[in-house]
Structures are given as structure tokens and as C-alpha cells.
Amino acid sequence: MRNAFADEITKMAATDPRLVLLSGDIGNRLFDKLRAQSPERFMNCGVAEANMMGVAAGMASAGLRPVVYTITPFTTTRCLEQIRVDVAYHNLPVVIVGTGSGLSYASLGPTHHSLEDFAIFRAIPHMQIVAPYDAPSLRAVLRDALAGKKPTYIRIGKKGEKDILPPETAVGIGKSVVAREGRDICILAVGTIASEAVKAADTLKKNHGISPEVVLINTVKPLDTGLLDRLAAKFKTVLTVEEHSKIGGFGEHVASTFAQKGIRNQIICMGTRDEFMHVVGSQEYARTVYEIDAPSIVKAVQQAMTTASAAE
Amino acid sequence: MHSDPKAVDLKTLEQLARTLRYRVIKTSHLSGTPHLGSCLSCLDLLVYFYWQILKIDPKDARAADRDRFILSKGHAAPALFQVLAERGFFPVSDLENYGDDGSLFGEHPPTPGYLPGIEAATGSLGHGLPMGLGMALASRISGKPYSVYAVLSDGECNEGSVWEAAMLASAQKVSNLTIAIDYNKWQATGRSNEVLNLAPLGDKWRAFGWCVSEINGHSFEEMQKAISDNKDDPRPKAIIANTIKGRGVSFMEDDNNWHYRTPNAEELEKAAKELGIAA
Known part of the structure; x- marks a missing residue:
């Protein structure tokens, strides 16, 4: 995803003279092409994220289209006040990109995890919250974010994630794609954890005779409420999966939207527990620790199906 | 009144500053808006920037190549509002609803769109x-060739983001940025050199790679000299403006109670007399 980000930014910068990439002292080699192509539009702002975010807001107010890039906790919670005041309150079109989101940096420990970002940004007016699920999805939302004028937070993975869907199916901000068609239950996944959701659905179909539909969504806010209506009409149970705390995350957003609409369908929210992880490991390992990996999704779906049929 | 800055000499500016000081004090009295001391200490700087330096056109306030001015010490907005109105950005009469429910004019500036x-x-x-x-x-x-100016408070230099910006501005050799620090030696609850160790403030900015001048922040002549002496310097520029909190009214000067206090009718009258304003 990281390489797709650098590639897409470089391409867009070639045709959009307003685009400026601000980096918090990371990704130097990653942006070599951009620096060669438009040296004045790559700026290493150092390890000083609060200032970097303010600088981005100032640039946006003067007509540029800054994209701020660093490791997720440092482009979110580290400079939260600058995001809230300089970017969101001023309603400036700054694109904030967090790399290595969720548990991508599981081996670096909780200082580098980001499992609270959806919750925090959901409460900030004007902010769009975007979590693409693979590289083509990232390219599509990035193009969309720069075509629009809203403060946008894009949470991306690291490098080497496999594409989940063919590039031509990638959709822009606010839209969703059906990755697997099914009839028994809907799995609604946001961000890169979508790969686990798809894996789980394939296992459920092959080994357990359950036919789940998997819908991939790339936007937490604004939430596509039309999609929720359609899913509620078609499925008794909707299961959400995210690599984010269950508190204040995507699932809770869906659940509260259902509740406020009076939709009484069963909803199951899978996300990380309310605790920090004190051991290290791979992202795959961390997902098993927090029980959001494919086998955990399989188990949760089986359980949900049993509860649903018992209720009938 | 003084909408054409070219026609204004420094003597006239001094009279204008007295008038605006009185309006700020009166507004504080009527609306209960605090930070009077902070407003009075930076008011001369604001007057100088708005009438002598900034390339701006109030009739085309969003022109792409305009100079930008930021009142970074936003709690002195009551002074900025009076300056902007007098300079023609909006009618002075707009300030009559100051502090009312639904008014744009309060303790801090609203966003540019408003x-x-x-x-x-x-x-x-x-x-x-x-x-x-x-x-x-x-x-x-x-x-787009324009310059950016900002007024910071000394207490504001407690914030780490100020020094992050100081380092980036210097690393990027930003020459079209000038700040004035309203060095009135007070912050909300104490002396700014005691709360955090600010002094020597000029040396700090010099060490961060800025072109520094240290002046009397109530002297238009010294402001003029600081700006013109350094206008070709390739570094970002910091003017350490030594000021007096509550400047212009004897019983407010250097008395930090006026960070939060607002004047009663009697004090307003006394202030008017000292400023030579027929209230």
C-alpha cells in the first residue's frame, strides 16, 4: 500500500501543481521519484508533527493541496489539536495520511499501533475518515480526496498487502464493493482487515455450508446509510470487522445508526479489545491476539448463525 | 477615518492608536470581555502592521497575492477587531453587538470564512x-509573491510548536515571514520569565537561525527601523517587541490583574481622560 501511495502521489503531482507532500521524517527513499520530479513539492518537516499539521493548514488556506504523511499515531493523536483547530475548524482541504495503521506495526508495540483513530475523528466536525482495503482502493480514495475539498484522514497499511479485488472494481470515498455474494449473513469490513473477512467467508462457504456476503467499505465517515438500509433489508445479521477498538469505531457507528433508524437486525461488532498489547509479534499474530483474524471471524459467524436460528 | 494608509504619518498613527485603545477598553467595559492588558500591549504593533506594512485591500480581502497577518495571540482579538473595522474590512458599527449571543465578536477570532x-x-x-x-x-x-506577518505573545513561546516552526522556517530559509513577539513580561498567572525560563528571548530566536531585532514595542520609529533594516535579510525575522501590559492607561500598566479584569464605568472615564478621548 505504501508503494502504491508514493506512486499515486507522484503521478498526481505531475499534473496538479497544487499538490505538496509533507513528511514527518519518514519515507525518504519512498518519495525519490517525487523529489526528482517536483523537488519543491516534497518537504521533510522533521520529527515535529504539530508544526507540520499547522504548516499544512496554512498551505491549504493559501490554495495548495497538502498531503501530510507519517506513521499513524504521529499524524493523528500526536497532533490532534492541530488537526481539530487548524484543519477541521478552518475546514481546509488537508489530506492526512497515516501509514502502518491498525496493527501493521505490531512488532513496534502500542506506541506505533493505531486503534483509536476512527473514534477520535468521528467526533470532529468536517472530517472524512477513510480506510482503503487494498492498493487499488487506496489509489481511488486518494484521487477522490484530492478532487474534493474536505479535510480527509486516510488510514493505510504498510507494504506488501495483496490486492483483494481487481483494480477496476476500486471505488471512491463513501462507496462500497461486494467482494463475495452470499445470502445467510453480511460481513461488513472496513480497511485492510477486509482480507481476513474474505478469507473467513471462503472458509465458511467451503467447510461450513454458510454463505456470507462480504461487503468492503472504505469510509467510516460519512457513513453510507443507504447501504445500511439495503443490507438490513436483505440480511437478518450484519457483522462488522475493523482493525480498531470496538469503542467508538466503525461497528459502533453502524450499530448506533441502526438503533436510531429503528432497525432491529442482529449486529455483531468485531474489533480490538479495550486493552494495550504488551507483547510483540507479526500483524497476523496481533490479529489473533485481538481475535479479529479469519478463524475468529469464522467462529463469530457460526455463533451468530446459531443464535439467529435459535431466536426463530 | 484613516482608511488610506499612505496618507498616515506616525503622529497620526499615535492618535489613531489612542482612539483604538479607548474603543477596546470601552468594549471590555460594555461586554465584559477580558484580556485587556494583552490587547493594550500589542495594539501599537497591530496599528503599525495594518497602516504601514501590510499590502492588503479591505475591498478585496481574499486576494491571492495579499500579505497575510495572523494574530497568533488570539486572546487579543478585541484589539484586532477594532483595527480591522477601522481599516475598513467591515463597518465599525458591526462591533455594536460585541459579545452578544450570536455575535461573531468575542474573545477570539472566528474562522476566515466568517x-x-x-x-x-x-x-x-x-x-x-x-x-x-x-x-x-x-x-x-x-x-505568488506575498509576505506573512504574525504577532505572538511571550507566554505563547511556552508552546513547543512555536519552536518546531522556528526550526523549520530556518531550515527552509523562509525570508517572507516576520513575527513580532509582544514581550510584555507577563503571562496569565505570572512573570513570563519565571513561569518558564524564557530569557534571553532574543538570543533564543537568534540561536534558532532567525534575524532578530529588539525594540520598544510602543515606538513606531523603532518598528520602522527594525523592518527596513532587515528587509533584505534572507532569514525569517523576529522582532522582540518590549512592551508594557496594559499600555496607555496608568492604572492598568504592568498590572497583571488586567489579564482578566474588566473596567467599571468610573475606570472607563479615567482611562478616556488619560488617553485624551472625549468620552
């Missing part, structure tokens, strides 16, 4: 300089 002349909705300290730096860098990147 009031002509405002470049940044400051109020949280340590934000104005990074935003101003972004604007100054944007001038270079987009090839």
Missing part, C-alpha cells in the same frame, strides 16, 4: 506561527 480580514482562527496558543509558516512556504511554492 469575518473578512481574519487569516486564522487563533485562540489556542502556538498555532499561528505554524499556519503562517505554511502560508509563507505556499507563496514560494505557488510563485
